[in-house]
Structure formats: C-alpha cells, structure tokens
Amino acid sequence: MTDQSGTEIGLDAMAVARAAGRITRLARRTPVMTSTVLNKRSGVKLYFKCEHLQQTGAFKIRGAANAVATLPVSKAPLGVATHSSGNHGAALSCAAAARGIECHVVVPAGAVSSKLENIRRYGGQLVECAPNQAAREKTLAEVVSKTGASPVPPYDDPRVIAGQGTIALELLEQVPELDAIIVPVGGGGMLSGCALWATHKKPGIEVYGAEPLGADDAYRSLAEGRIVDDHHPDTICDGLRAKIGVLPFALIRRHVEGVLRVEDSQSIEAMRLVMQTLKQVVEPSCGIGLAAVLNNPEKFAGKRVGVVLSGGNVDLDLLPWASGGIPDPLKRAVNQ
Amino acid sequence: MTDQSGTEIGLDAMAVARAAGRITRLARRTPVMTSTVLNKRSGVKLYFKCEHLQQTGAFKIRGAANAVATLPVSKAPLGVATHSSGNHGAALSCAAAARGIECHVVVPAGAVSSKLENIRRYGGQLVECAPNQAAREKTLAEVVSKTGASPVPPYDDPRVIAGQGTIALELLEQVPELDAIIVPVGGGGMLSGCALWATHKKPGIEVYGAEPLGADDAYRSLAEGRIVDDHHPDTICDGLRAKIGVLPFALIRRHVEGVLRVEDSQSIEAMRLVMQTLKQVVEPSCGIGLAAVLNNPEKFAGKRVGVVLSGGNVDLDLLPWASGGIPDPLKRAVNQ
Numbered sequence: 038m039t040d041q042s043g044t045e046i047g048l049d050a051m052a053v054a055r056a057a058g059r060i061t062r063l064a065r066r067t068p069v070m071t072s073t074v075l076n077k078r079s080g081v082k083l084y085f086k087c088e089h090l091q092q093t094g095a096f097k098i099r100g101a102a103n104a105v106a107t108l109p110v111s112k113a114p115l116g117v118a119t120h121s122s123g124n125h126g127a128a129l130s131c132a133a134a135a136r137g138i139e140c141h142v143v144v145p146a147g148a149v150s151s152k153l154e155n156i157r158r159y160g161g162q163l164v165e166c167a168p169n170q171a172a173r174e175k176t177l178a179e180v181v182s183k184t185g186a187s188p189v190p191p192y193d194d195p196r197v198i199a200g201q202g203t204i205a206l207e208l209l210e211q212v213p214e215l216d217a218i219i220v221p222v223g224g225g226g227m228l229s230g231c232a233l234w235a236t237h238k239k240p241g242i243e244v245y246g247a248e249p250l251g252a253d254d255a256y257r258s259l260a261e262g263r264i265v266d267d268h269h270p271d272t273i274c275d276g277l278r279a280k281i282g283v284l285p286f287a288l289i290r291r292h293v294e295g296v297l298r299v300e301d302s303q304s305i306e307a308m309r310l311v312m313q314t315l316k317q318v319v320e321p322s323c324g325i326g327l328a329a330v331l332n333n334p335e336k337f338a339g340k341r342v343g344v345v346l347s348g349g350n351v352d353l354d355l356l357p358w359a360s361g362g363i364p365d366p367l368k369r370a371v372n373q
Numbered sequence: 374m375t376d377q378s379g380t381e382i383g384l385d386a387m388a389v390a391r392a393a394g395r396i397t398r399l400a401r402r403t404p405v406m407t408s409t410v411l412n413k414r415s416g417v418k419l420y421f422k423c424e425h426l427q428q429t430g431a432f433k434i435r436g437a438a439n440a441v442a443t444l445p446v447s448k449a450p451l452g453v454a455t456h457s458s459g460n461h462g463a464a465l466s467c468a469a470a471a472r473g474i475e476c477h478v479v480v481p482a483g484a485v486s487s488k489l490e491n492i493r494r495y496g497g498q499l500v501e502c503a504p505n506q507a508a509r510e511k512t513l514a515e516v517v518s519k520t521g522a523s524p525v526p527p528y529d530d531p532r533v534i535a536g537q538g539t540i541a542l543e544l545l546e547q548v549p550e551l552d553a554i555i556v557p558v559g560g561g562g563m564l565s566g567c568a569l570w571a572t573h574k575k576p577g578i579e580v581y582g583a584e585p586l587g588a589d590d591a592y593r594s595l596a597e598g599r600i601v602d603d604h605h606p607d608t609i610c611d612g613l614r615a616k617i618g619v620l621p622f623a624l625i626r627r628h629v630e631g632v633l634r635v636e637d638s639q640s641i642e643a644m645r646l647v648m649q650t651l652k653q654v655v656e657p658s659c660g661i662g663l664a665a666v667l668n669n670p671e672k673f674a675g676k677r678v679g680v681v682l683s684g685g686n687v688d689l690d691l692l693p694w695a696s697g698g699i700p701d702p703l704k705r706a707v708n709q
Contacts, residue, residue, distance in 0.1 A: 312689055316655070317652060
C-alpha cells in the first residue's frame with residue numbers, strides 16, 4: 038500500500054490488532070480516569086488514558102514489545118539496537134530483557150543521568166556518542182554492523198506504530214462512545230498508530246494531534262503537504278521534540294483530523310491541573326492534550342473526548358512552577 | 374462495651390460492615406497499586422490503598438458519609454456542623470450536600486486558602502473564629518445552639534471511626550492475603566477503624582500506626598497507658614497533627630500491634646518515592662506509611678503489607694524538595 042505521495046505504508050489496522058495480542062505479557066492495560074472537576078471546567082466529557090502508569094512509565098513499551106516479539110527466530114539472538122536518550126531506550130531494553138536478548142542503546146554524551154539510569158535498570162547496554170544526529174546514526178550503524186543486532190527505530194517503523202496503536206484499541210474498548218481522541222505528536226508513532234486504529238474501528242471519530250508551538254513540524258508539514266525541512270525544536274515538552282517520521286506522516290495525512298498547536302505555558306498549566314485534580318504525576322508532554330481541549334471549546338464542547346497521558350517520567354526537582362516560576366534551564370523554551 | 378480503662382466504646386466490627394453498605398453512593402472503592410521497583414527496594418510485597426483518589430481527595434469522606442447517612446430523619450434537616458481547617462470540612466460538606474442539608478464549618482482565622490476553597494466548593498458554610506482550640510469549640514457550640522445542626526467531630530466519633538474502617542474492609546477484599554496493614558495516625562479515627570475491622574476479619578493480621586516523631590502522642594499514650602497531656606505537634610505532615618481521640622485510643626490499645634514513629638525527612642523522601650514510582654500525587658502524611666516499612670525491615674521483610682495512602686490534597690507550590698531543599702515555612706518542622 039502506498040499513499041498519494043508514493044510512501045510505502047505497509048501496515049493496516051489489522052497490524053494493530055495483531056500487536057495487541059502480542060504485547061499483553063509486557064504492556065499493561067492501563068486504566069482510564071475521569072474527573073468531574075475537569076469536566077465542569079472544560080464543558081467536555083474527558084477520558085484520560087493513563088499511559089504514565091504503563092510499564093517503564095510511558096507508552097513506548099507497546100511499540101518496543103511488538104517490535105521485539107516480531108523478530109524472526111534467526112535474528113532475535115543477535116539482539117536489538119537503537120539510539121535514544123529517553124523512554125524508547127528503556128522500553129526497548131525492557132522488551133529485549135523479557136525475550137532474553139541484548140539491547141544496545143546509543144546515547145548522546147551529556148544525556149540526562151536519570152534517563153540513562155532508567156535504561157540501565159532495564160538491562161540496556163549504553164554506547165555513548167557525540168551529541169548530534171549524524172553521530173547517533175553513524176554509531177548505531179557501527180553497533181549494528183559489529184553485533185548483528187536488529188535496529189528498532191523509536192517511531193518511523195511499522196512494528197512500532199502498530200504497537201503504539203494499541204492505546205487507541207484499548208481506549209475504544211474501555212470507552213466505546215468516544216467522539217474524539219487527542220494524542221501528543223513528536224515523531225508521530227503514537228498519533229499515527231492511534232489514528233490508524235480508531236478511524237478503522239469507529240469511522241467518523243475525530244483524531245487530533247497536540248503539538249508544541251515550538252516544535253510544530255507536524256502541523257507545518259500537514260499544511261505544506263510534505264515534511265518540512267526546517268525543524269529547530271524549542272519546547273519544554275521533551276518527549277515531543279523529534280521530527281515527524283516519514284511513515285507516521287503518511288498515515289497522519291490520511292487519518293488525522295488536524296494538529297492543534299499549544300504554547301508551553303498552557304501545557305504546563307494543564308500538567309499542573311492533571312496533578313491537582315487527577316492526582317497523577319505526568320510529563321509536560323501529557324499536559325498538552327488537555328491544553329488542546331481547553332484551547333478549542335468550539336471543537337469539543339459537549340463531546341466525549343479521549344486524551345492520552347503519554348508518560349510520567351518527570352524530574353520532580355524540575356517541576357516547572359517550583360520556586361515561583363519556571364526554572365532557568367527551561368525558561369528560554371517557554372518564553373519563546 | 375467498655376475497655377479496661379472504662380471508656381465506653383459502643384461500636385464493634387459490624388458497625389464497619391454496616392457503614393460500607395451506607396457509603397457506596399458517595400465514597401469510591403479506591404484502587405490498590407503495586408510497584409515492582411518498590412517491592413525490590415523494600416524486600417516487602419507492598420499494596421498501596423489509594424485514598425488520595427477518593428472523592429474530595431482524601432479518605433475523610435467515608436466517615437463523613439456514614440455520619441450523615443445515620444442522622445435521624447428528625448435531626449437531619451437542621452444540618453451538620455464541625456470545626457476543621459482541612460479535609461474533614463470538605464468531606465462533611467460534600468456528604469451534607471448529597472443529602473440536601475446544610476453544613477457549617479468553623480475555621481480558624483488564617484487557615485490555608487486552598488483548603489477553605491475546597492470546603493466552599495462542596496457547599497460548606499464557613500464560620501471564622503480565632504485560631505485556637507478553645508475558640509473553635511466555643512464557636513462550634515454557638516453554631517450548634519443557633520442552628521440545631523448535629524455536630525460531626527473529625528475522628529472522636531463512632532460513626533466516623535466505622536466509616537474510616539471501610540478502608541480496611543475494602544483492602545482485605547482486594548488483597549485477602551495481607552500479613553499487615555500500616556495506617557497513618559493523627560486523631561486516630563482511620564487507624565482505630567481499620568484495626569477494628571482487620572483484626573475481626575483476619576485474626577492474626579498485624580495493624581500498625583505510622584506517626585510523625587514530632588507529633589508522637591499516640592506512641593507516648595500507648596507507652597503510658599493513658600492519653601498524654603502534652604501535645605505540641607511539630608511536623609510537616611499537616612494531616613497528622615491532631616491529638617489522639619479518646620475513643621480511637623481505646624480501640625487502638627486493644628487492636629493495634631504498635632505505632633511506628635517516622636522522622637519528617639523520611640516521610641518526605643518516601644512521598645517523593647511514591648510520586649516517582651507509582652506516579653501518584655500524595656501528601657507527606659501519605660509518605661509516612663512507606664517510610665515506616667523502609668525503616669523496619671526486620672518487621673516486614675518478605676511479608677505482604679498494605680499501606681494506606683490517605684490523601685492527595687497537597688499544595689504543588691510547596692513540594693518540600695522544590696528549589697533544592699525544604700521551603701522556609703516547612704524547614705523548622707523538619708529540622709527538629
């Protein structure tokens with residue numbers, strides 16, 4: 038299957054259903070939370086899908102588990118490899134460990150130590166490289182060539198997209214009456230997988246991406262009809278800085294209603310609101326979905342809207358409202 | 374029924390079972406959470422009872438709902454009254470509103486505005502008084518005399534104790550194999566109710582209180598065999614500053630294995646650990662239960678231990694590790 042621009046898509050909604058069957062041993066069926074306070078405040082019936090309560094603390098385990106489960110028996114013993122400084126590295130390490138194989142994670146020098154600690158905790162082997170995209174790719178290629186490990190990209194991969202789509206599959210089983218689903222978008226693996234499933238399972242449902250204004254490459258790419266070249270992410274939402282992937286973009290063009298852009302200050306306020314009302318610890322990248330709803334009452338008023346809370350691996354020392362404001366290292370991004 | 378010291382107890386475990394039947398419309402059956410990370414770290418199988426996800430954000434709604442439900446039809450229309458600067462006032466307001474009656478809450482001048490806001494949100498009528506115990510009691514007596522409202526004390530009351538005991542009733546239905554339960558102790562309503570039920574339902578189970586070292590009146594009272602006179606609470610655990618009540622003390626003497634004292638710095642560290650691993654926003658008064666387990670490996674190693682997370686109404690601007698340490702208003706308490 039190809040899309041209008043000729044991109045080979047190579048997966049359909051059934052890939053999501055198959056992924057759901059494969060990942061049950063590793064990925065949790067996360068709960069859905071509601072809040073009468075937030076419903077009153079927004080005028081929307083909100084259903085929060087709690088991926089911050091997922092194994093490894095983020096949705097990434099779904100795609101990683103599906104990718105590792107589908108490795109052919111001839112390749113699996115050689116392990117898997119990826120480059121990541123965050124949740125995907127930990128998720129892939131966890132999935133590899135469960136299959137009893139090695140996971141090599143290329144990490145840029147200077148990556149946050151708590152994230153590296155998380156990768157190590159799940160048994161991942163760290164390989165350091167210079168902190169730029171070219172070095173990451175070159176080092177990964179070297180690791181793959183030396184070890185024979187199978188590369189598992191964080192989002193531009195049909196196995197990973199199908200795995201992330203199981204969020205929407207579960208959510209529509211838990212709340213079949215949804216009118217819309219809002220999914221944060223960085224590289225686009227989660228948004229494209231969820232949209233692929235939801236529009237298949239429930240034609241007419243509206244799936245939206247929520248994207249930081251300071252990293253709005255998905256929004257601009259949709260507007261231009263091709264993936265834009267310039268991408269200089271400047272946002273506090275560290276999970277949403279990646280550039281939109283080729284395969285995700287092809288699926289998003291086809292299945293997504295639109296991408297809603299959100300300012301960081303609004304994502305932070307919404308993150309705080311989630312912590313206050315739902316009592317859940319979430320990343321700024323989670324606040325963005327609720328912020329998108331609060332920003333667009335004309336789109337969502339009176340509807341039943343699913344909002345994906347994507348992860349909870351936040352540094353509690355750097356909560357962005359601590360000490361009366363946004364800490365220095367984050368100020369620049371927010372003030373843009 | 375009286376205890377050895379002659380205190381009229383006037384309730385037995387069946388009162389807890391009856392309360393459970395009465396409060397189902399108002400109080401949620403809260404979930405139980407587990408964490409492989411915390412189990413590994415503690416060497417204990419931990420089961421966290423999530424009362425921070427309870428209606429109004431704390432367990433208090435259980436006792437308040439039971440008290441309001443058991444008001445005689447002749448008295449109920451005159452409303453209820455209490456003095457409280459915290460969760461009990463909001464809980465009683467919520468329970469009263471559900472029965473369509475008024476709730477008068479006597480609050481000390483200078484009480485935290487977010488707590489007052491919470492009482493107002495549930496429809497409570499605020500009556501301000503001077504910030505001392507005598508003024509609170511005098512003002513409450515005046516309100517009761519003027520309105521005919523029924524007073525509902527926060528913990529020294531059989532209806533309230535029976536309501537709080539439903540936490541243990543649910544927890545033992547959810548995890549019947551528990552060896553021990555740890556419950557924070559302030560006025561003792563929750564601890565005594567839980568111990569009353571748990572030791573009836575499962576003889577041999579050990580129920581412990583967890584109490585701040587800076588407000589250890591329950592511990593000292595147990596040691597002396599009578600409620601101690603001197604009580605000058607100095608702790609960051611704002612939910613645990615009350616003096617142990619007469620009826621709770623009588624029940625605790627009979628049914629509780631012991632009270633474990635915890636330093637504030639340990640409660641804070643445990644609160645942080647709960648936020649990091651369970652991704653749950655809890656009060657310092659919640660961290661204390663986990664801290665008690667971590668402090669006493671010889672008591673709990675290898676056992677299945679229930680820990681009650683009592684509430685999540687924390688001021689996110691005052692997280693005690695924000696800006697590299699404990700904020701000034703809290704420092705004094707913690708450094709004691």
